[in-house]
Amino acid sequence: MTESGNPAQPANVSVNEYTAAHIQVLEGHEAIRRRPGMYVGSTGERGLHHMVYEVVSYAVDEHMAGHADAIDVTITADGGIRVADNGRGLPVEAEEPTGTSAVERELTELNFGSQPHTGYGVSGGLGGVGLCAVNALSSRLTVEVRRDGHRWTQEYRKGVAVTALTRKEETSEHGTTIAFLPDAGIFETGRFSFAALSERLQELAFLNGGLAVSLTDERPQRPVRHHHPDGLRAYVARLNPYPASHLHSPAIGFESENESRTISVQVAMQWNIWSPGELHSFANSTRTREGGAHEEGFRTALTDLVNDYARRHGMLSADDEDIPAGAVREGLTAVVSVKLAHPVFEGSTRTRLRNPDAGTYVEEVVRTHLTDWLDHHQKEAESIVRRILRATPPR
Incomplete structure (x- = not known):
């Protein structure tokens, strides 16, 4: 100063x-x-x-x-x-x-x-x-x-x-x-x-x-x-404050930027045994309380990856229905932040992001990085899927 x-x-x-x-x-x-x-x-x-x-x-x-x-x-x-x-x-x-x-x-x-x-x-x-x-x-x-x-x-x-x-x-x-x-x-x-x-x-x-x-x-x-030099991981730690309840530690965190440098993505996420789940999303540091394309891309990739992991590791049989998206997010604290050169919002206070390319890129980044994390942390990944299966309503 x-x-x-x-x-x-x-x-x-x-x-x-x-x-x-x-x-x-x-x-x-x-x-x-x-x-x-x-x-x-x-x-x-x-x-x-x-x-x-x-x-x-x-x-x-x-x-x-x-x-x-x-x-x-x-x-x-x-x-x-x-x-x-x-x-x-x-x-x-x-x-x-x-x-x-x-x-x-x-x-x-x-x-x-x-x-x-x-x-x-x-x-x-x-x-x-x-x-x-x-x-x-x-x-x-x-x-x-x-x-x-x-x-x-x-x-x-x-x-x-x-x-x-x-x-x-x-x-x-x-x-x-x-x-x-x-x-x-x-x-x-x-x-x-x-x-x-x-x-x-x-x-x-x-x-x-x-x-x-x-x-x-x-x-x-x-x-x-x-x-907060640790960025979104520190944010998740604040939102998810009870270490004894964590299914894995530290939080999963990754970031990526596209080749044209028009979209960058940062994600931090951590499952726990006590909460119903909490997702915070941002576009250019503005809270998108109504979600939008980036949230949709995150949720799509997350649901697909958890179901794929559960089937590959015998936690779901061929006859079982897919785990629904709501159950996949049960106990998950996550922050998704995108920064875009040309954001398109709905409403004057910018609460919902409309950019389809942001959704596509978030989905791609999550598929790549979360798949890698799940495959290299088998014990934690199985604990997460078991937590999700317990939260899945009977059908």
């Missing part, structure tokens, strides 16, 4: 490939204030917290692009939020013919397109709308950029710039800090939940191994820091 309170800058940071030319402009931001629920889900606590997640999502994008390893989130004493990262910093140069800085364009214009916040092969958040939505729904917002050898600042009120982007003192740091106060005239509540924010930030640390995420509350002082 630097003396200014910003995360330390990782070595070998490159800023040249991320410029104002990457940002595509389609329309202004007034629609956001007229219909906030379309952009952040609600005007209640859920929407209030979604504002934080949108700013954090930009910082996570910087991490996934290889340019940041720390994010610091603070609930400020006045009830606002400050998010600082040690990435490259938002682009500050002006673009012709408007002469508007790239920072201002990102914070005031809806940038829908195939590559939001571009420079990124994978991006989370609202797909080019997130920072603009946060700005439009805030009574005030301040952005600080550390880039190109200087610190730059700009202030906004209700989405409108009230100062120009101003170059300040020299600095060798890189990164972006955004501080905002949600508009009390829009939101039904202005109080952030430390517990809810901490839960989501820890989730992001699990999903992005190597990323350190801290949360500080200045209302009382309650700092926490989440850092």
Whole structure:
């Protein structure tokens, strides 16, 4: 951490490939204030917290692009939020013919397109709308950029710039800090939940191994820091906390990326003897609570593999019916995370993933890696199948 309170800058940071030319402009931001629920889900606590997640999502994008390893989130004493990262910093140069800085364009214009916040092969958040939505729904917002050898600042009120982007003192740091106060005239509540924010930030640390995420509350002082190099295995360990109940240890974990580098998959899973089963799925670090193609691919491969293993090892006879999908997942705690260059979601809050290629690739990866694990861990595999058979309803 630097003396200014910003995360330390990782070595070998490159800023040249991320410029104002990457940002595509389609329309202004007034629609956001007229219909906030379309952009952040609600005007209640859920929407209030979604504002934080949108700013954090930009910082996570910087991490996934290889340019940041720390994010610091603070609930400020006045009830606002400050998010600082040690990435490259938002682009500050002006673009012709408007002469508007790239920072201002990102914070005031809806940038829908195939590559939001571009420079990124994978991006989370609202797909080019997130920072603009946060700005439009805030009574005030301040952005600080550390880039190109200087610190730059700009202030906004209700989405409108009230100062120009101003170059300040020299600095060798890189990164972006955004501080905002949600508009009390829009939101039904202005109080952030430390517990809810901490839960989501820890989730992001699990999903992005190597990323350190801290949360500080200045209302009382309650700092926490989440850092999970073991990634999804650590996530499963948290979800599945009773070692004596585990049918195998450690959790099964694997990851893969396709040849074109447009889809990557991470999976961690562990069976136990006590729970009915729990599956958490994510796309670009966003929780897909309604599932989608990636969950379907996982479930299809899992059901087929367990049935195949049971038949190959004489645990099911030729006359037995297949074990149903629900029984296969009995006692299974699993996390499936996909990161895609071109995600397609249903709904404004991105709760269901539609990409068929994601389902196909997840199914392929699970078949390859889980088959290998089952074949090399026969004792544990047989214990798992016996647990599943006991959970299979009689037919």
